[in-house]
Amino acid sequence: MNDPFDERRHQVGGQDWLERWQFESWSRDGTFGAIAAITLVPASRHAWYWAAVARDARPLLTLVDTELHLPASSLTLRGASLWADHVCETPLEHWTVANEAYAVSIDDPEEAHGSQRGDIVPVGFDLEWEAADDPTELADGYVVSATVTGEILIGDENLGIDTEGRWRHEWGALRWPEEPGRKPHGLRAPLRIDPAAGPVVLVERVVDQDGWHEWLRPGDAP
Numbered sequence: 252m253n254d255p256f257d258e259r260r261h262q263v264g265g266q267d268w269l270e271r272w273q274f275e276s277w278s279r280d281g282t283f284g285a286i287a288a289i290t291l292v293p294a295s296r297h298a299w300y301w302a303a304v305a306r307d308a309r310p311l312l313t314l315v316d317t318e319l320h321l322p323a324s325s326l327t328l329r330g331a332s333l334w335a336d337h338v339c340e341t342p343l344e345h346w347t348v349a350n351e352a353y354a355v356s357i358d359d360p361e362e363a364h365g366s367q368r369g370d371i372v373p374v375g376f377d378l379e380w381e382a383a384d385d386p387t388e389l390a391d392g393y394v395v396s397a398t399v400t401g402e403i404l405i406g407d408e409n410l411g412i413d414t415e416g417r418w419r420h421e422w423g424a425l426r427w428p429e430e431p432g433r434k435p436h437g438l439r440a441p442l443r444i445d446p447a448a449g450p451v452v453l454v455e456r457v458v459d460q461d462g463w464h465e466w467l468r469p470g471d472a473p
Contacts, residue, residue, distance in 0.1 A: 255342030257393065258420065260324070263293045267424045272326065272337055274348050274380055276399035276416035282307035283414065285403065287348050287376055289326055289337055296321045300328050300335055302350060302376065304403060312354040312374060312405065343395065346380040346418055375404035380418050392421030 261270055273288040283306050290299040298321050303313040319328050326337035335350035354374040378401035386393040399416035402409055 258339045258342040260291070260326075261422045264422075265424060266294045268293055268422070269424075270422040271420070273419040273421075274337070274346065274378070274416070275418070276378070276380075276412065276414045278414050285376075285378075285412075287335070287337075287350060287378075289328065289335070291321060293321060298322060298328055300330075300333065302335070302352070302354070302374070304354070304374070304405065310356040310358050310369065312356055312372060314352050314354040314374065343386055344382045348376055348378050348380065350374070350376045372406050373404070377401045378403070378412060380416060383415075389419070389421060391423035392419065394419045 269290055269292060271288060271290040273286070275284075275286050277284040283304075285302075285304045287302040288300070292299065297317065298319040299315075299317045300319055301313070301315045303311060305311050314333070316328075316330050316333055319330050319333070322328060328335045333350070333352040335352065336348070338347045339345075340347055352374055353371050355369040356372050357369045378399055380395075380397040380399055382395050382397055384396045386395045395418050397416045397418060399412055399414050401412050403412060404410075
C-alpha cells in the first residue's frame with residue numbers, strides 16, 4: 252500500500268461509514284503514552300475527537316468530544332472549548348497534529364467509564380509524526396511506524412517529546428464486536444492507555460440501547 256491519495260478523506264460508502272485517523276506515541280521505557288484521534292461520522296454529520304496523555308505514577312489526562320460538527324473538507328475541528336488540527340504535510344511521510352483544549356485529570360482510569368470527574372487541566376499538542384518505515388496494509392486502511400517529536404503543554408508544564416509512534420488511517424462500514432440483534436449507537440474513548448505494554452493500547456467501549464457491553468482495542472498492533 253503506497254498510494255499517497257489514501258491519506259486523504261475517502262468517498263462515503265453508506266449509512267454505517269466511518270473514517271478515522273489515529274496518532275499514537277509512547278516512550279521506550281514505558282513511562283509515557285499519548286494519543287490523538289479523529290473519527291468522521293458522515294451519516295450524523297458529526298465528528299468524534301479524543302486525546303489523552305498517560306504518564307507513570309501520574310493521573311490520566313483525557314478529553315472526549317463526540318458532538319463536533321463534521322468538517323467540510325479539512326481535518327480541523329472546533330468546539331466550545333476545543334481546537335484540533337491534523338495536517339498531512341507529505342503523504343505517507345509526515346503529519347502535524349495540534350490541539351488546544353481542556354482535559355480531565357483522572358486518578359483511576361476506570362473512572363473514564365463513569366462521571367469522568369476530576370480537575371480540569373489545559374492541554375496543548377504540537378507534534379510531528381515522521382514515517383520510519385513503509386506503510387503496513389490493514390483490512391480497510393494502513394498503519395505507518397513513525398518517530399514523534401514536538402511538545403505537549405499540560406497546564407504550566409511543557410513536555411518535550413522525542414519518542415516512537417505510529418499513525419493509523421482506517422475507513423469503511425461500521426464493525427462492532429456485537430451480539431446478533433444489538434445495534435450500537437456510539438462510544439466514549441479513550442478509557443485507558445497502558446504505555447508499559449509497549450505500543451499504546453487504547454480501550455474503547457461500545458454503548459447500545461442496553462448500555463455498555465463490549466470492549467474494542469483499536470490501538471492494538473496489526
